[in-house]
Amino acid sequence: MDLLSIILVIVYLMATGYLGYLGYKQTKTAADYLVAGRSANPIVMALSYGATFISTSAIVGFGGTAASLGMGVLWLTVLNIFVGIFIAFVFLGNPTRRMGHHLDAHTFPELIAKRYDSRLLQVLCALIIFCFMPLYAMAVMVGGAEFMAPIFHISYDSALYIFALIVAAYVIAGGLKGVMLTDAMQGAIMLVGMAILLVATYGRLGGVTEAHAALGALKDQVPGFLKAIGHQGWTAMPKFGFAEPGLAPPGGVAYHMWWILVSTIVMGVGIGVLAQPQLIVRFMTVKSKQSLNRAAAAGGIFILFMTGVAFTVGALSNVYFLQQEEIVCQVVDDAALLDAGADGKGKLALVPANASDEIKARAKRFVAYRLPGASDDSPLNYVLWTDKMEIVQGEGDAPDTLKPRLIAVLRSVGPGTTLQGNTDTLIPAYVRSALPHWFGVVFMLTLLSAAMSTMSSQFHTMGTALGRDVFEQFAHHQHGSKSIHVTRFAIIVGIVVALVLGKYVRGNIIALATAIFMGLCASSFLPMFVFGLFWKRMTKPAAVASLLVGFLTSGFWLLFVNGKTAGGLGLCQAWFGKPNLVPADWSLTWTVVDPIVVALPLSILTAVVVALATKPMDKAYVDYVYGGPKPQA
Template sequence: MPDHASVGWIDIVVILAYLSVTAYLGWLGYRGTRSAADFLVGGRSAHPVIMAVSYGATFISTAAIVGFGGVAGLFGMSLLWLTFLNIGVGILISFIVLGEPTRRLGHHLGAHTFPELLGQRYQSRAIQIFAGVLIFLFMPLYAAAVMTGGSVFAATQFGIDFEVALLIFALITAAYVIPGGIKAVMYTDTFQGFVMVLAMIFLLVFTYSSLGGVTEAHQYLDGMEDMVPAPLAKIGHQGWTEMPVFGWGAPTYDLWWIVITAIILGVGIGVLAQPQLAVRFMTVRSRRELDRAVPIGAVFIMLMTGTPFLVGSLSNAWFAQHGPILNGKVVQELDAEKNQALVELMQKTDSGAWTAIISPKTQAPATAALIVSERQKAEDTNGNSFELVGGRSSVVTYVKGDADKIIPTFISTALPHWFGAIFFLALLAAAMSTMSSQFHTIGTAAGRDLYERIGTKGQQREPSLLVMRLAIVVGLLIAVTISYSIRQEYIVARFTAIFFGLCAAAFLPAYIGGLFSRRVTKAGALASMTVGLVVSLFWLLLVKAKEASAIGLVQLVTGGKTSILADSPNWPSVDPIVVALPAALLTLILVSAFTRPPAAEHLDRCFPEKR
């Protein structure tokens, strides 16, 4: 790969200009109205653009752009279904169906955190503590995903080690969230949101135009279906413009279950029960403000997720047309008409002879599908003459299968270097706005939902700011440790999907039941949350092969297998949400049906409009 990574004076000017504007807006914000609550206190309305972009900036982070964009580079445009759900569920259903009831219930009950909302609705300290513990324990996993995504990008863009980038990222985060910058300053969020939008529009237009147009780009990518790496083809990858093979009972269907259940459903549905997003509805002034925010939110999410998913997929076509030349020996002709061949990759030694590149994973000569553009006679290290071919490959080959590096590599190779600096700032903005709400949620979970509620003899304690700050520091340290120690296949997307899936299974039935049903009981909600969490953890520890084998418990239980269902094809690829969410929902309904409904006075307090 050519060396595009360095920091030039243009980068420094761009970064300084951006930081100056952010600092100025932050200063303006601190002098006057700054958060959603301030607008509400003043009886005024935040502009819908500000509300929507601020919400979107909290939702979208490096996890979506680098993590899921990279997964699209690996698996293809089937990921567009996630954007479809992000708009349909994350904006339309969320804003139109859940927004106003959440706002009203939170205000009626005086709840300020998501666990507090559930706890007050069900008059249960146990539910509040349960939700607080879950958030405190698992939110750092999601924060680690955001941090890893940003660090991988910085490492690629500026040519530094991942560990150094992570350290810098962690320090910036600490400086931002610990001294009190965790409060959402809406003007700053909005400015950062606009930078993200402009960067995405430029990226999309550049990618399509460099490939000759929308249809031409798609057609070219469609023609690369024979170049899908063999390990992906074996699990059902049919090309970057096609859905994976659908079916049940054979390994060739694994990818469909990975993409649809783990990548798309987990995040697509899990967004409804994200604590840091649900509380944002409480800060909204009225239903009208929510209605007005829908269009901006939808367009924002379309650009922020649709662009990286399209660009991730199309980066395969870009590298096949413009990537650095790779050399090797033809092993198998794939499509003579398109000059596509499977090639054993080779490198030139100091003596001028050619030798095979050994894959560190398989310890065998590395192979890749190339579009061959040049052929010449050459000599290997044994002195034998052979035909050396040169050509380009998909981005998957250039990043050696590491999906998290696809977007950073594409940006640093294909786009002007100054854009890389701006894109980095957009990513930093996306990461900071998300992480500020993540760590705010961790802090309030520990301080308000745990410390205050776990008082002596059940008495509520005074809020402790020290506990909140300590919790944020601990959460940050856990997130950094996770980022530092776990580097696996598309880990950014997987961590995100695990957290979103856990939230969906544990919270969603109780949350929606609490908003819309007078019949759901405290016992039903607690049982549902417990079943959702336990089934999810059981699945992650013992069934879902990728996660279970990484944790290691399943090998001890089964004597070395990666899943207790390793002999039943497809089950080890199914995400916990498919089993845990229905189980939690069923539990909520059944237990509520057989337990005493809440007191009428309490329900009148929750739903005074329905009295």
């Protein structure tokens, strides 16, 4: 690491520490403002909310997804802003705040429990949060590690441990308290980092219109495996349709990409954000509707600069990688062979010199190289060889120049990935390759900020879920010191589980894990949360039924229907001897339809039908929920 990078990192850590110290000395969490009857500065509030909302998952994971699927991913930005900010702040924020304060609810499960007068709901919500939120925390952690590894020339595993250590230190040092100034500083760093990334990218590619046109012109370069599932270029939506029942590939998979993009990426995450427990709770820390109105303005801009920039730059990185990328390096071997197994679907591994001729014949050719400054025993880098690749050999001791001429997703193919690459590594690779090294360090701080603010609120939510919402309900004593130990234990378990998952589930995982968690939250929590806020006729049995239907449908779909998750988890194969339960005479498209498409409507329907079919809740209690006096027991 050079001197400038070290100074940047030290200044950043000192600023975080100083603001954290100020937070301790001067009482500046959101609750402190409220105790004092004041509201936080709207920009500070919006930055702090945005920093919690947006993590490395959105920037690295979904940015990489955009590099593969194209600019259609921007529909997620539309939903992020319109649903995640506008609808959330304008319509849901204030009723949540009022109900939370009136019922004295401090966590999402507690809010639901008090709205419906049901401890069962509190425990169910909390268990879902505690069991599945590590999946989302893992996605955030992997996003950080994938970036840190190439910037500092360390292995992915080391980067994952270091990242987890930094986040754990931050969490233990008080990050969980959500000191607003620290969160806001992290939000501000993210804003600056992403703004530079956008300007630098458009600048490098010759301007906004020119960059988009250049990306559009690449549609002939779409690799076969993406074309087969409906990719029509990076500035076009994928082919839309539903494969005919019983049709085998290639026809059976022709519309897969549209359903992955729209149902999983756009809907799963775009709608799922409304039911995120850690974001819902933040509305309760606000002083008034006015604060929410003001914060909506800053929030909209902030999210545009986060996901809008990440997705646009992700897609545009294809132009850079194909036309401009030059790697200054030392070429070690221009005919290294990597094999993906007999079916070509396995993970690529180096072919040993004594391998059979059959393996050598089917293996792919790669160029192995070492970056300047890397030691002789450091692991080599690999890039897929094509006949368009150029290698300019340096004279004497001068380094070589490698021009891979590959589109982004093929650029990510290498040892440990399949032939379809690992899109999680694309944003890191782009930033490292296309932008100056100092920006790589600034961007790493951007990502560290994004990860810390999101993860501290995730761990806060996981901790209180087990401590306050589960343990205290069973222990039958309110707010005891033992529950503090349970809360802390839950946080440690959360960090460890996220770390272990991150170590073993690598490769195209960030967007998928985030979408699974958010979709699960939407299907399980959204109907009972929204109806609970606005519909007095909504009942306790309806909430329980809606939660169970949403959760179990999602779970069933993930385990037995969705090709990617059911195939990956392997439970269906073990129980039924086949990768998923979609009958052979059904359309193959069902295997890429996201659970949310089925589970959320079912969950809403269940809520409405059961509510209308069951006895209304006690009128005095309902009046209390909506602002009336507490009924006498």
